Amino acid sequence: MSTPFSLFIPRDSGMHRLHPLTKLTLVGFCLVGGLFFPGIWLTYIAFLVIILPLAAWGRILRPFLSAVIKTTLPFAVSLVLVQGLFWPGGTPVLELGPLSFKEEGLIFAARGTGRILMIVSSFLLLTFTTRADELMLTLSQKGVPDNIAYIMLTTLQIVPRFQSKANTILDAQRSRGLETEGNLLTRARALLPLIQPLLLGSIVDIEERAIALEVRAFGRRGSKTTLLVLHDTTWQRVMRWLLVLATLAVLAWRIYLWLEPRIQG
């Protein structure tokens, strides 16, 4: 069960107790790995060997897998359909009447899905196991300006906030007789009376939240204090450096693979 307006799932776990910077460094590695791992399967192996065990360590395996499937599956299905069926030329591997799946398209879809899986799952792992305030403090302590750190924090909260506001507006419109169930056209038509109050209401919310922040001296310059305490350990510092080295190694490997044919040519 996540906390209201946050993706964080409170659990008593080692993963939750990790310093946010350690988890951020892992996300950085997964981002670079997801984008630059060569071949098809390394991203899937990294997901199975690194990310999934960490989710199990964080005792969030079930909601984590559910969220990963919900976010990755639509991309995977559309990639397989679009790239598999409409790859120009290519070798047919499966015929379905006039349609045929091409081997090259399916390989491209598998590679793309692996990249999305690795990047999305690492971000979900971070947000499910890290309190937003601790993440904000970590960023501030590392020199990120407070307002930028706050924007990053609210970005994590924006999806559940938007969802809640949209549900309230939808309920209000339904109570006035708006049809929201039925065929695609009816559902599309129901979106219009939802979008306008949602957007206008969100602008008012942003304005009021900005005032609330100013009232609490958020814009004040000078030294600030905090009640939050972040625990760091030597082994985590070592892990972070290893992750940084691994990220640089992935980048170097990718650059080598890119340069190799040019050097030989």
Place this chain on the structure above:
Amino acid sequence: MIRLRDITYHYPRATTPALDKLSLEVPAGQLCAVIGANGSGKSTLCYALAGFVPHFYRGQLSGHIEVAGIDVAQSSLAEIAGTVGLVFSNPFNQITGARFTVHDEIAFGMENMGVPPDEMRARIDEVLRFAGLTDLADRSPFALSGGQQQRLAIVSVLVMRPKVIILDEPTSQLDPVGSKEVFAVLRDLAAAGESTIILAEHKLEWVAVFADRVLVLQDGRLVADGPPREILTGDNLHDWGLEPTRYTQVARSALNAGRRDNGEALPATLEAAVEYFR
């Protein structure tokens, strides 16, 4: 404590002023209620006292606003923040979202002001007790009811020890139970007498109970200024777009029916009504 001299303010692109040649003085420790119909300028006055007019909303401001020795127009919002506290109507939007628990949400303002952690903890315990939120200290602020969130907003400002607290319709989005909870906190706050309080409010029955003084705004102008009973039972209330309290209405009906003497002052509160009909 508060001194306004000839304040006129236009919102950007507005042709008519939201505040029109407004002058007033409020001494320290007074609870001053601001009433008026919608669009009369109550919220604009609140935002002007807290510096959001003109620093946040821009527009054109003329005249002089001084709050607790601060020249509002010449000071930044960050400079005003510790001295003037503002609470507005939407409790949900006053939760910053920057902290995980009620306890830490209260700390947020003090953290920005650089208050030492030990002092912060002591002040937080004090205001949690004051607002009856001690049992909810470890909850997420988003998990609270509207009334609890509004009490949290009030103490989050109060804990910064401002000299002036401005409340802009703090109960307008709350149910009767939530409103009662918030007014109980305001009653205790007023009784402590440590802060000057400006309360913009529609619920005149509460204004009649709490206020030391009532200001009436109409079209951005100050049209009446006096003790609550005198203002709230006066004949002009309808002209200002306001409804008398139910106690005044009942008493006036009795008076019109010839059951009471014309010389008696009409009541605006329950206690005064009991006295009136005794």
